[in-house]
Amino acid sequence: MDPATIVETASTLDCIHCGLCLRTCPTYRLTGIESAGPRGRIHLMRAVAEGELDAGADFAEEMNACLLCRHCESVCPSGIRMGAMMEFTRGGLEAGGGRPWWSRLARWAGFRVLLPSRRLLGLVAALLRLAQKTGAVRLAPLLLGRRGAAAPSLPAVPPASERVPLPARTAAVGEPRGRVSVLHGCVMPVLFGRVNRSTVRVLAAAGLEVRSPTRAGCCGSLHAHNGDLAAARALARKTIAAHEGITDLSGAMAPIVVNSAGCGSHMKEYGELLSDDAEWHERARSFAARVVDFSEHLAACPDEFLDAALAGRSAALAGPVVWDDPCHLCHGQGVRAQPRSLLDRIAGIERVELAESESCCGSAGIYSLLRPEASAAILDERLSALAASGARTLVTANPGCQLQWQTGVRRAGLDVEVLHLAEALDRALADGTPSAP
Ligand code: SF4
Ligand code: SF4
Known part of the structure; x- marks a missing residue:
């Protein structure tokens, strides 16, 4: 990989080794290993950039194990930009090759062929739905071995309608x-x-x-x-x-x-x-x-518009309700207060805070598919917090987080409905029942 790409990201050099980020990092919490935390990852990036370390398989493993949750960015007094640094680093690693042929083929099929094509995504969704309905999806691990192991746990595809x-x-x-x-x-x-x-x-x-x-x-x-x-x-x-x-x-x-x-x-x-x-x-x-x-x-809409629409509606959500901060909303965009204020505008809602709601749920894009064990272990911590909150509804705002929480809630046997914020507000708008005075 080209070390210059990391050096150019000047914030790589800003780490003062204070360690404030360690507790926020899901992979550090999971392993307790320095190289699996933000400070260690930055140290490795710098060593590669300065030519002291080869960007080999061990380095790639530490970089790819990061969830890119950016929680470390929110607490870092030096303003490191882990998201940008990690994207540069991974870009350099991919350009340098080193993946086995089947991994390169899978990435090409997923990133270059499938995701950009709405038609192909629709076709794959229809086939997956058929396989899920007939139970054929359970044969994937038998036919494909380890590479098909994740198929039965893929999200349930909704009907064509x-x-x-x-x-x-x-x-x-x-x-x-x-x-x-x-x-x-x-x-x-x-x-x-x-x-x-x-x-x-x-x-x-x-x-x-x-x-x-x-x-x-x-x-x-x-x-x-x-x-x-x-x-x-x-x-x-x-x-x-x-x-x-x-x-x-x-x-x-x-x-x-x-x-x-x-x-x-x-x-x-x-x-x-x-x-x-x-x-x-x-x-x-x-x-x-x-x-x-x-x-x-x-x-940011003038109050009278949405409030007029929400006024007099009962919550239509089982309470208490918790808001889960998606990493790329709170750490990536600095949006924290707005979703809470919107939920609080639904008449009759009882909202409580989820402990450490800015901690990653372990979804992280395709991380939960690539590293299911680590992802599940990270989610377990969050499920304990959810159970302790006593919530009956969890509201979030990212498809990956929504799927991850739905999977976790099912696995843990919790009686909690997982909704997107838009669904929660839509339900309140659709419910014509006046709230109790
Ligand atoms: S909080 Fe920032 S400055 Fe402190 S160790 Fe972590 S990355 Fe370095
Ligand atoms: S982005 Fe998340 S997983 Fe990656 S180093 Fe920072 S806190 Fe850890």
């Missing part, structure tokens, strides 16, 4: 007071079509006309996190172009509302991703400035 794309235009409820563009996403339409539809209904109820350009699919965040920077840049250009022509009612560029924390966090950094691209850098910067998380945009 739920896997429909969003309409290109949804009118505001009542007099429109703004217009927004919403990201379709890649996995969202096939696994969480209902969340996308809830997102649009809630925005429309808040008086916003919603556009959803069908040309835009995958934003490339999984590619960037896993070292395929060329594909991440290609998908960023496609996403920018798809949303570029959409204007607000005033004629200014419309905000781009994202309901997946991982995607939103990545899209806000498109300017950096395309900084070496003379043609696209400026377009990427102005695009990134338009990106807002769903909760961020809604919480």
Whole structure:
């Protein structure tokens, strides 16, 4: 790998070895090993950058074991940027080769062929649904050995009626007071079509006309996190172009509302991703400035719109309710108060805090598929906190986190419903029962 890429990320050199980050790091907590924590990883990166260490298999293992949760960034007094450093490092490792052929083939099929194609994703989802319904999915470990071991634990694919794309235009409820563009996403339409539809209904109820350009699919965040920077840049250009022509009612560029924390966090950094691209850098910067998380945009709406829609509704959520901070929302985007304030606006809701709610649930993109044991062990800690909270509803805002919590709640036998924030608000809006005075 090219050490210059790490050295160029100046914050690599900012670590003062204070150790404040260690307790926040899920892999350090799990192993207690210095090289599996932020400080150790930075030390290794620097050793490679300075030519004291080969970027061999051991180095790659420590880099790839990081969840990219960025919790260390939130507590670091030196302002290290682990997310950016890790993306550069993984990009360098991938460019340097070293993976076995079957791993390269799987990455090519997943990142280059499947994720960018809505049609192929739809086909795979339909086949997986069939395999899940007939029980054939349980044969995968027998047929494929270790490489098929994860198949039975893949998320349940919803019926075809739920896997429909969003309409290109949804009118505001009542007099429109703004217009927004919403990201379709890649996995969202096939696994969480209902969340996308809830997102649009809630925005429309808040008086916003919603556009959803069908040309835009995958934003490339999984590619960037896993070292395929060329594909991440290609998908960023496609996403920018798809949303570029959409204007607000005033004629200014419309905000781009994202309901997946991982995607939103990545899209806000498109300017950096395309900084070496003379043609696209400026377009990427102005695009990134338009990106807002769903909760961020809604919480900034004048109170009367959403409050009028939510007033007099009973919560329609089993209480108590906890908010789980997705890593790429709290650490990646600094969004913490807005989702809580939105939940508190639902009449009749009883919200309690989840202990250490900013700690990673172990989902981390495709981490739970690549490293199921570590992911489950990290989740176990979070499940203990959930059980201790006494919550009956957990609300979050990222598809990976939602799947991870749903899996964990089932495994632990907890009577807790896991919802996206958009679903929670949509349910409150749909429930016409007046709340108790
Ligand atoms: S908190 Fe920051 S400065 Fe302190 S050890 Fe961790 S990375 Fe280094
Ligand atoms: S990003 Fe998360 S897993 Fe990676 S070093 Fe920082 S705290 Fe640890």
